[in-house]
Amino acid sequence: MLTAFAILTDGLVYAAYLFLVGVGLTLIFGVMRILNVAHGSFYAYGAYAAAVAVGVYFDAGLPAAGGFLLMVLVAMAVGLVLGLIIERGVLRRVYGRDEVVVVLVTYAVFLILEDAIKLIWGPDSYALYQPLGVTGTVDVGGLVLSGYDIGLVAFAGLLAAAGSLALKRTRWGRLLTVVIFDRELAAAFGINVSVVYTATFVLGAMLGALGGAAMAPKISVTLGIGVEVIVLAFAVVVIGGLGSIDGAFIGALVVGLCRAAAVHLVPQIELFVIYAVMALVLVLRPQGLFARAQPRKI
Numbered sequence: 001m002l003t004a005f006a007i008l009t010d011g012l013v014y015a016a017y018l019f020l021v022g023v024g025l026t027l028i029f030g031v032m033r034i035l036n037v038a039h040g041s042f043y044a045y046g047a048y049a050a051a052v053a054v055g056v057y058f059d060a061g062l063p064a065a066g067g068f069l070l071m072v073l074v075a076m077a078v079g080l081v082l083g084l085i086i087e088r089g090v091l092r093r094v095y096g097r098d099e100v101v102v103v104l105v106t107y108a109v110f111l112i113l114e115d116a117i118k119l120i121w122g123p124d125s126y127a128l129y130q131p132l133g134v135t136g137t138v139d140v141g142g143l144v145l146s147g148y149d150i151g152l153v154a155f156a157g158l159l160a161a162a163g164s165l166a167l168k169r170t171r172w173g174r175l176l177t178v179v180i181f182d183r184e185l186a187a188a189f190g191i192n193v194s195v196v197y198t199a200t201f202v203l204g205a206m207l208g209a210l211g212g213a214a215m216a217p218k219i220s221v222t223l224g225i226g227v228e229v230i231v232l233a234f235a236v237v238v239i240g241g242l243g244s245i246d247g248a249f250i251g252a253l254v255v256g257l258c259r260a261a262a263v264h265l266v267p268q269i270e271l272f273v274i275y276a277v278m279a280l281v282l283v284l285r286p287q288g289l290f291a292r293a294q295p296r297k298i
Contacts, residue, residue, distance in 0.1 A: 005141055007260045013149045015256025016156035019249055020214055021229050022236040023163065024207030026248045029237065030180050031200040033099070034091070037106040039208050039233060040226030041113035042082060046075040046209030047216040047225060048117065051126035054216075058130035067131065075213035076206045082113075083205030087198050095197075114226060125222035132217050148217060155214065159207075160249040167245060176200065235278045241288025250289060 025039045053074045057067045086109055094105050135147030167173035178186045179196050187193050212225075219225065236255055240247025255274050262273040269276075281289060 002142055003264055006143060007257070007264050009140075009143060009145060009149075010263065011253075011257035011260035012153050013256075014259055015252040016153045017211075017215055017218075018232060018236045018255055019156045019160060019252035020152075020211035021208065022233040022240075022248045022252060023159065023245060024204035024211070025230075025233045026237040026240070026244060027163075027207065028201055028204035030244065031176055032197055034106065034201075035099075035103050035234075036201075036204070037103060037230060038086060038110040038113060039204070040228075040230030041110050041117075042079055042205045042208030043212035043215075043229045044117060044226035045078050045082060045113070046212030047219070047221045048121050048126065048212075049074045049078045049209070050213035050216045051128040051221045052121070054213075055126070055128050055130065058134075064134045067134070071131070071213045071216075072210065075209040079206030079209035080202055082209070083202035084198070086205070087201040091201065092194075110226070110230075114223075117223060123223060125220045126216075127220060128216045130217075152214060152218075156252075160245065163245045164249075172199075232274070235274055238288060239278055239281045241290040244288070244290040247288055247290030254289075 021043055024042065025036060028034055028036050028039070050071045054067050054071045057070050058064070090105060090109060091102070094102050132146060132148050135151060138145045138147055138150065167176060175186075175191055175196060178189075178191060179193055183193055186196075212229075236251045237248050238251075239254060240249070240251030255277055258273050258277050259270060262270045
């Protein structure tokens with residue numbers, strides 16, 4: 001029972017991490033049909049900015065609650081700036097081109113942003129340890145759980161619920177749904193698709209940076225963290241169904257629990273299990289578990 005509980009808790013924490021890094025990617029693809037390789041850089045920039053800004057904040061002895069708020073605000077600001085620059089300055093020039101060309105453009109942006117990290121923050125690693133110390137630990141059923149991990153799971157769950165409700169119940173969500181199903185028809189009905197694209201990409205970038213900031217206390221913020229993240233994010237959104245927030249949430253849960261089970265029971269296949277799950281889903285359901293229905297045009 002203790003092992004099963006450990007698998008459940010570790011799986012939920014890892015699933016929260018996967019959802020936070022994948023939700024922005026699936027949102028961008030759902031609306032814009034762009035596999036944004038540069039999404040890993042949004043994660044990395046959010047992590048670096050949070051590690052520096054929040055580290056300075058805590059070192060100054062300021063209230064802990066303000067540090068967590070600063071973590072969110074810094075990440076959102078970084079995502080906002082990067083998203084606007086990349087969408088308005090680069091992607092807008094390649095809309096309508098072949099999908100392979102667009103992917104290559106986002107890959108080029110990713111390489112540029114990775115090199116810019118060295119210019120801005122240098123080659124050194126950063127550690128944001130203060131939030132873990134502030135939140136402490138909780139003893140549950142014989143397991144010592146990090147308070148920060150519990151908060152991370154709760155935050156991911158709230159974000160998933162808010163994102164799903166926003167898409168289904170708000171005016172902006174309905175506009176996004178129209179654009180997702182038929183961009184030409186949406187434009188014909190007077191929806192400014194260009195503005196929707198910009199807002200969607202910026203929101204996706206902000207979510208990616210927020211994921212990096214949220215994970216900064218749990219990782220070593222160093223060069224290359226964006227590369228690993230983009231691979232995991234693609235795996236999650238492919239399993240859940242590209243363009244589906246609900247699918248990204250379920251995909252993250254499936255991968256997180258399977259990985260946790262592998263770590264505790266068969267650690268030799270830890271690295272393999274994520275891609276095995278993805279391969280199995282693609283074989284049985286190539287469009288993903290919760291892919292959106294595609295309209296039939298006559």
